[in-house]
Amino acid sequence: MSKSKVTVYTARNVRTMDPGRPEVQAVAVLDGKVLSTGTIESMQPWLSQYDVTVDDTFKDKVIMPGFIEAHSHIWMSAGFVSLQYIGPLPWPGPNGMMKPVETVDDILALFKKIDAEEKDPKKPIVAWGYDFGKQGGPLDRDVLDTVSKTRPIFIMAWAPHYVHLNSPAIEMTDIKQGDTDPHVHHYADGRLSGVFTEAYGIMHGFGPVMSLIADASGVDGLNYFARIANNAGVTTLADLIFGIIDWDAELKDNIAATADEDFPVRMRLTPHGAAVLAKHGDKAIDVLKDLRKNETDKIYFRGLKFLTDGSYPLMSSMVGFPGYLDGTNGCPGDSASLSELVAFMLPYWKAGEQLHCHANGDEALNMTLDALAELQKVYPRFDHRFTVEHYSMSNPMQARRVKALGAIASVNVYFIAYRSLLHRTKAYGPDRAETVARVGSLEREGVTFAFHSDYPQVVVPLLPLSAVTGAVTRIAEDGKTVIAPHEAIDVERALRAITIDAAYILGMEDKVGSLEQGKFADFTILEEDPFEVDPKHIKDINIWGTVLSGKLFEAKEI
Amino acid sequence: MKTPERNSQDNSNAVDPYEAAEEARQALSGMIFAALKMRGRKFRAAPASLPLTIIAGFLGAGKTTLLNHLLVEPHGRRLAVLVNDFGSINIDADLVSSRTEDMISLTNGCACCAVAGDLTETLIDIAEREELPDAIVLEASGIADTQAIVQIALTNPAMRVEGALVVVDAETVFELAEDPHAGRLFRNQIAAADLCALSKLDLLDEAGRTAARDWLATQVPGKPVVEAFNGAVPAEVVLGIGATRHAPCSPPVSTDHAHDFDSFSFTVDEPLDGERLRALFDSLPTSLLRAKGVLNLTEEPARRTVYQRVGERWSYTPAAPWGDETPRSSIVFIGPAGWIDRSKLETGLDACRADINDARPTKTLPHKER
Numbered sequence: 001m002s003k004s005k006v007t008v009y010t011a012r013n014v015r016t017m018d019p020g021r022p023e024v025q026a027v028a029v030l031d032g033k034v035l036s037t038g039t040i041e042s043m044q045p046w047l048s049q050y051d052v053t054v055d056d057t058f059k060d061k062v063i064m065p066g067f068i069e070a071h072s073h074i075w076m077s078a079g080f081v082s083l084q085y086i087g088p089l090p091w092p093g094p095n096g097m098m099k100p101v102e103t104v105d106d107i108l109a110l111f112k113k114i115d116a117e118e119k120d121p122k123k124p125i126v127a128w129g130y131d132f133g134k135q136g137g138p139l140d141r142d143v144l145d146t147v148s149k150t151r152p153i154f155i156m157a158w159a160p161h162y163v164h165l166n167s168p169a170i171e172m173t174d175i176k177q178g179d180t181d182p183h184v185h186h187y188a189d190g191r192l193s194g195v196f197t198e199a200y201g202i203m204h205g206f207g208p209v210m211s212l213i214a215d216a217s218g219v220d221g222l223n224y225f226a227r228i229a230n231n232a233g234v235t236t237l238a239d240l241i242f243g244i245i246d247w248d249a250e251l252k253d254n255i256a257a258t259a260d261e262d263f264p265v266r267m268r269l270t271p272h273g274a275a276v277l278a279k280h281g282d283k284a285i286d287v288l289k290d291l292r293k294n295e296t297d298k299i300y301f302r303g304l305k306f307l308t309d310g311s312y313p314l315m316s317s318m319v320g321f322p323g324y325l326d327g328t329n330g331c332p333g334d335s336a337s338l339s340e341l342v343a344f345m346l347p348y349w350k351a352g353e354q355l356h357c358h359a360n361g362d363e364a365l366n367m368t369l370d371a372l373a374e375l376q377k378v379y380p381r382f383d384h385r386f387t388v389e390h391y392s393m394s395n396p397m398q399a400r401r402v403k404a405l406g407a408i409a410s411v412n413v414y415f416i417a418y419r420s421l422l423h424r425t426k427a428y429g430p431d432r433a434e435t436v437a438r439v440g441s442l443e444r445e446g447v448t449f450a451f452h453s454d455y456p457q458v459v460v461p462l463l464p465l466s467a468v469t470g471a472v473t474r475i476a477e478d479g480k481t482v483i484a485p486h487e488a489i490d491v492e493r494a495l496r497a498i499t500i501d502a503a504y505i506l507g508m509e510d511k512v513g514s515l516e517q518g519k520f521a522d523f524t525i526l527e528e529d530p531f532e533v534d535p536k537h538i539k540d541i542n543i544w545g546t547v548l549s550g551k552l553f554e555a556k557e558i
Numbered sequence: 559m560k561t562p563e564r565n566s567q568d569n570s571n572a573v574d575p576y577e578a579a580e581e582a583r584q585a586l587s588g589m590i591f592a593a594l595k596m597r598g599r600k601f602r603a604a605p606a607s608l609p610l611t612i613i614a615g616f617l618g619a620g621k622t623t624l625l626n627h628l629l630v631e632p633h634g635r636r637l638a639v640l641v642n643d644f645g646s647i648n649i650d651a652d653l654v655s656s657r658t659e660d661m662i663s664l665t666n667g668c669a670c671c672a673v674a675g676d677l678t679e680t681l682i683d684i685a686e687r688e689e690l691p692d693a694i695v696l697e698a699s700g701i702a703d704t705q706a707i708v709q710i711a712l713t714n715p716a717m718r719v720e721g722a723l724v725v726v727d728a729e730t731v732f733e734l735a736e737d738p739h740a741g742r743l744f745r746n747q748i749a750a751a752d753l754c755a756l757s758k759l760d761l762l763d764e765a766g767r768t769a770a771r772d773w774l775a776t777q778v779p780g781k782p783v784v785e786a787f788n789g790a791v792p793a794e795v796v797l798g799i800g801a802t803r804h805a806p807c808s809p810p811v812s813t814d815h816a817h818d819f820d821s822f823s824f825t826v827d828e829p830l831d832g833e834r835l836r837a838l839f840d841s842l843p844t845s846l847l848r849a850k851g852v853l854n855l856t857e858e859p860a861r862r863t864v865y866q867r868v869g870e871r872w873s874y875t876p877a878a879p880w881g882d883e884t885p886r887s888s889i890v891f892i893g894p895a896g897w898i899d900r901s902k903l904e905t906g907l908d909a910c911r912a913d914i915n916d917a918r919p920t921k922t923l924p925h926k927e928r
Contacts, residue, residue, distance in 0.1 A: 079590050080583075089579060128586060159578060160585045161705065180836070181871050198705060198750060200719070200871070203712040206589075210713065214593040245594045313580045326740055328617070422576055425738075457587070459579045477576070 006030050006050040007550060008040060013529055014063040016515040017499045027063060028052075029521040032297075032549030037515055057552070058544070062529045064495070065514050066235025066522030066546055067464040068502035070410045071389055071452030074239045074267070075250045078221025079213040081228065081456050086110065087129025087158050092461035094228045094558035101129070104136045104143075111147040121150060124172075126209050128156035130164065139164050141194025142187075154209050156202075163205040165194040172208040218249075222257035224558070230264045231555045232463045233524035233543040236503070236512050238452075240356060240389065241305050242269035243276075251294070258298040264546060264553040266298045266522075268506050270356055273304035274334045274344045285351045297520070297549070302507050303354040303387075306345060307333025308371075309364030312392045312412070312436075313419055313458045315427035317361030319393060324427045330361055338367055342374045349375045354385045354507055356410070360392040362432070369398065372405045382406065387505055390454070391442075393432045399441040409449040410505050411497075413437040414460035417470040420483050433483075439471055439497070440487035450502035451494070464498035465530065466539035471497070473535050491531055491538070523547040585706045592678040592713035601685040603716035608685060610717045611797050612707055614698040614747045615725030616734060620757035621697055622646045623789030624725055624796070628695065629668050633793035636667035638684055638691035642699045644672050677710055685716035693720070693797050703743065704750040720798040721868035724751035725786070728770035729758050735773070748778055752869035753795070753847060755786040780844040782869050784894065785818070792819060792892070798868060799850035799890050819847075821892040822900055824907055829856045830887055832863070832874070834910040839865070839872055841906075845897045851889030852877070856912045865889065 007029045014024045016037055028035040028043050030050065036043040040054070081094065086107045090097045101107055107130065114125055130139055137143075144153050144166035152169035156162075165173070170192055175184055177192050183201035185193045196205035216224075229237050243250050257263050271288070280287045291301045309330050310316025316330040323329045335341045345355055359368040365388065372386050384406060391411045402409060415436045423433035442449050451471065455462035469475075471494045476483050503513025512522055527542035545554040615621045625639055626648055641647060647670055649662065656663045660672040669691070673680050677696075684694060694717075698707050704722050711717050724747050727734075734744045748754060754774055759767050774783055784791050832855040842849075849867035853874075862877040862885075891903065908914070 076591060076594060077587070079594070080587050083586075087579075089576075091579070128582070156586060158582055160582050160709075180840070180873060183871075198708075200708075202705075203709055210589065210593040211597070213590055214597055217590075217594060245591060246597070249597075313576075314584055326737065418576065426577065456583070459576060459583055 003049070003051040004030060006035055006047065006052050008043070008047065008052060008054045009058055009063065009523070009547075010040070010054060010056055011058045011063040012060050014515060015065075015495070015529070015531065017065050017496060018514045018516050024515075027515055027521065027523070029550040032521055032551075034515055034517055034519050034521050036517060058525055061544055062526040063515070064233075064524045064526060064530075065499045066512060066520075066548065067233045067498045067524045068236040068238070068450070068506065068513060069229060069232075069234045069452060069455070069462060069464065070238050070450040070502045070505055071240045071412075072237060072455045072462060073241060073457045074225050074237060075217055075222060075253060076241075076245050077217075077456045078225050079216040082216045082221065082224055083156075083213070084110075084114065084125060084127035085129050086127045086155070088131045088134035091129065092455065092459060092463075094224070095231055097461050097463075102135065104130075104139050107135065107139065108143070108147055111144075111153060115148050115151055118151070122152075124152040124154055124169065124209060124212065126154045126213065128160075129158050130155050130162075131158040132162075141166055141170065141192065144169075144194060152208075154206060156206060160202065161198055163196050163202050165196070165205055167194070169208070170194055173204055174207070175204050218253050219257045222253055223260075223263065226257070226263055226265045227556070227558055228462060230546055230553050231543065231558065232461075232465075233526070233546055233555075234265060234462070234464065235522040235524065235546050235548050236266045236268060236506070236508065238268040238270065238506055240270050240358075240454075242271045242301070244272050251291075254299060255294055258296065261551070263298065264548050266300070266512070266520075266548070268300045268302055268508065270303040270305045271301070273306050273348055273355070276304070277344055277347065284347060285353075288351075288353070300508065303356050304345075304348045305356050305358065305389075306341065307358040308341065308367045309333050309359060309361050311458070312360040312390065312415060315423075317393060317428070318363040318367075319361040319428060319432060320363045320366070325425070325429050326427075329363075333358060333364065338370050338374070341367065341371050345371060345375060346378065349381070349384075350379050352381075354387070356387045356389050358389045360390045362393045362395060362398065365391070365394050365398050369401050369405060369407070372407055376405060385505070385507060389452075391438075391449075392436055393428065394435075394438050394441070396438070396441045396444075399438065399445045399447060402442070403445040403447050407447070408505055409442055409447055410452050410502075411437050411439055411442070411449050412454055412458070412460075413439060413451050413467050413471040413497075414453050414458075416474055416476065416483065417466065418460045418477055420476045421478060421481060435484045435487060437471070438484070438487045439489050440484075443489050443493060448501050448504055449497055450505040451497040452502075463539065465541055465543075467498060468494040468530065469535060469537075469539040472538070475536065491535055495530060521547060521550040581703070585703065585709065588706055589709050589713060592710045595678045595682065596713055596715070599682060601682075601714075601716045602687065603685040603690050605715045606718040608690065608694055608716050608718060609692075609720040609798060610694045610696060610711055611720045612696050612698055612704060612711070612722040613725065613796075614702070614704040614707075614722060614751060615755075616727065616730075616740070616744060616747070618730075619725040619727040620755075620786065620789055621725050622648075623757070624755065624786060624791060625670075625695065625697060625789075627789040627791070628793060628796060629664060629670060630666070631793055632666070633797075635692040635793065635797070636689075637669070637693050637695055637797075639668065639670045639695045639697070640673045640677075640680060641670060641697045642673060644670070677707065678713070681711060681714045681717060685714060695797070704747050708750070720866075721752040721871070722750060723753045723755055723784075723796055724748050725755045725757050726770075726774065727758050728756050728767065729761055731770050731773055735777075745777065748774075748781075751781070752871055754778070754781055754783045755791055756783055757786045757789070759785055760787055780870060782845050782847050782893075784847060787818075794821070794890075794892055795819065795847050798866065799848055799892065818895055819892055820895050820897055820900075821890060822898075822903055823888065823890045824903070825886055825888045826854075826907060826911065827884075827886045829854050829859065829885070829912045830907075830910045831855070831912045832857045835865075836874075838906045838910055839867070842891075843893070843897055844870060846891060846893045849889065849891045851887060853887045853889070854880075854885035859885070
């Protein structure tokens with residue numbers, strides 16, 4: 001009988017994130033799982049049992065456990081992320097933060113390149129982000145026709161009050177020359193100028209591509225999104241609201257995408273608790289059990305999502321005294337009353353499910369923790385992993401209460417580097433803005449936490465290494481201000497939050513998150529060691545790509 | 559070219575780019591979600607058959623007062639009024655026929671529903687109902703961007719947006735416009751609306767009223783303004799004229815505040831010249847609030863052409879063939895009291911008759927007042 005095959009990956013260094021054996025030089029992989037870690041010499045008792053290949057691809061690189069994105073939105077966002085970005089500011093795109101497109105001429109040059117490279121002559125270019133004020137103009141029908149008179153071009157402006165179309169795109173709309181609506185613009189000679197404004201203009205002008213964008217959310221969209229994750233070094237992606245738009249389609253597409261052996265990530269999908277309850281009532285738990293019959297090594301259906309307030313960047317978080325700068329406040333999530341929220345959670349809680357509760361503001365966090373206290377009173381549980389999602393604004397005693405109730409947290413630390421200065425004067429004021437994402441307090445109280453981006457539902461990149469830089473340096477968006485330095489944590493703890501502690505938050509710590517015997521051989525391959533570079537530059541470390549169950553996925557520009 | 563006015567609100571107020579990015583992402587994303595939800599759905603309601611009116615305005619501007627009024631006013635239409643918060647809707651118990659957690663049904667056939675977070679789903683539900691409403695009125699939350707709501711609503715093929723009305727509190731207009739946080743949204747809401755309803759004028763002295771009117775006139779020149787006392791704006795102005803399936807062009811119902819408005823109805827038996835009529839419609843005073851007509855145009859002799867106007871926005875839409883009915887044009891115009899001389903309208907319309915070649919009135923317009 002021939003021996004099973006083992007591949008040993010050697011590296012400049014391997015950061016296992018197992019504190020018992022934190023640094024090794026090689027990882028041996030058997031059947032997609034970690035067989036052993038150490039040096040080739042130290043593994044000999046294992047290697048002598050197998051048919052061994054040594055793979056030196058990573059000999060000058062650093063192997064880490066595959067990064068985990070603990071909270072993102074995938075199926076429903078794939079259409080949005082697939083739009084061609086042409087904006088005047090850095091934007092979180094498929095290859096991390098994208099460079100701004102400076103002028104209208106640069107936009108036209110980009111379109112000409114796309115037009116030349118795209119083989120299907122009828123495939124429209126659908127772009128967004130044009131800003132007349134910053135990039136100049138005009139960008140109307142005649143100008144766009146210089147790119148192509150046959151390939152439709154649809155542009156949504158940065159502030160989505162304008163759309164700009166070329167001739168073939170106008171042909172696809174139901175707008176006719178002479179339309180008297182003031183949002184339909186004409187040239188002096190009476191021809192449509194291709195510029196349409198406000199709701200009427202946008203719905204009619206962009207209408208023809210809306211269904212194309214929606215269609216981009218299927219398996220193709222998931223593949224596209226997985227490539228974004230691959231470029232960021234992510235091997236496990238959590239989608240924190242599954243099935244809310246179209247349960248059946250989302251299920252079918254996610255199963256189909258993950259069944260492909262070239263799909264480079266594991267998916268962990270979380271349905272919306274209140275929606276499942278509203279639709280299935282008493283049968284909600286059975287629905288979850290049925291859902292889990294679809295699980296494979298690459299797709300998991302775990303946890304239930306709840307919400308207690310609105311969005312942090314859209315300024316609808318619920319905060320306590322004294323409210324927002326303008327005297328208003330945010331909006332509630334699933335429910336405005338605690339008793340109703342508890343009623344949504346209780347059936348799942350009693351069934352032993354893990355609950356994830358979105359709370360951006362401190363008032364929402366109070367409600368979340370009050371709900372957990374109520375659940376614990378009715379039906380006490382240990383190791384329940386009730387997770388506060390986002391944990392954007394909080395105070396230190398709330399961190400203590402999180403601990404006391406046995407909860408854990410998934411924190412959007414990206415807000416440190418992308419929003420903290422902005423909100424000093426917008427909505428939340430300096431006190432709350434500067435203490436955004438208090439992971440230092442969580443660490444002091446002994447709470448386990450993960451980092452997440454919420455990409456692309458907030459304007460931050462999906463790039464776990466940039467979350468690490470943010471949490472360690474607490475440098476705000478101006479690149480120099482350090483906000484609430486005592487809420488910073490060290491590199492090791494921050495890396496745990498994108499690997500083993502994130503795995504724990506997702507209930508997958510037995511499978512992923514560290515390089516230990518028996519876990520999936522999921523690696524992130526880095527060109528530099530995050531423990532060795534200046535923490536400011538961790539975000540800039542080059543990512544070669546990933547390995548999933550021993551299969552190599554080199555990052556490719558999208 | 560007729561360059562679109564670059565949003566004054568885009569450049570005049572310093573907007574943080576990250577904030578603008580977030581708004582842009584949100585608006586686009588909302589449209590895409592709505593499109594995703596709509597995929598493969600079949601509706602009982604025909605395409606573009608449900609007229610939708612959006613009522614925007616800041617918190618405390620007087621939206622609820624206006625809605626309360628609309629719900630109980632005897633306009634003879636079955637309205638579905640969608641609100642964010644039931645608590646503030648105050649309807650006389652005698653008029654309520656039933657009440658559930660998220661819907662109040664009125665004896666007059668109207669219903670007031672709470673929008674539980676998801677507008678797309680709510681609109682899908684309405685379009686799937688057995689008893690379709692004559693019109694839908696949607697209260698935009700005080701902080702919502704009207705534009706984003708209209709875009710989401712229009713993703714539903716059954717919806718036809720009749721217009722957006724913004725309620726502006728005359729007392730707080732200056733304060734809000736200058737507010738560093740709310741100012742931009744406030745101005746955007748006004749810019750996105752077809753009509754402005756200036757509320758709470760009764761709380762100001764004459765100088766205050768004039769100042770509020772002047773501010774609007776400079777901010778959004780040409781945008782028609784209705785002055786609303788105690789929320790009283792006629793249904794025809796808020797909803798558009800004749801938004802019922804049963805009476806395609808019903809005359810305005812007279813109400814106690816009808817004296818604040820002048821409405822004129824005409825019928826013309828002779829075919830009208832579409833181009834001359836177009837010129838007339840373009841030349842009407844911008845204070846005209848609403849107009850609707852079923853027209854018999856020389857260029858479309860076989861079928862009806864529907865003329866609709868809200869604020870400055872108007873359109874011709876081809877409609878059903880005349881069939882056995884004798885083709886004739888009927889038009890209704892509504893504006894604030896004194897917006898135009900009836901005789902001017904008469905003369906203008908007369909000149910559009912196709913049988914009058916020199917475009918000057920030669921005989922009295924055979925109209926009848928309804």
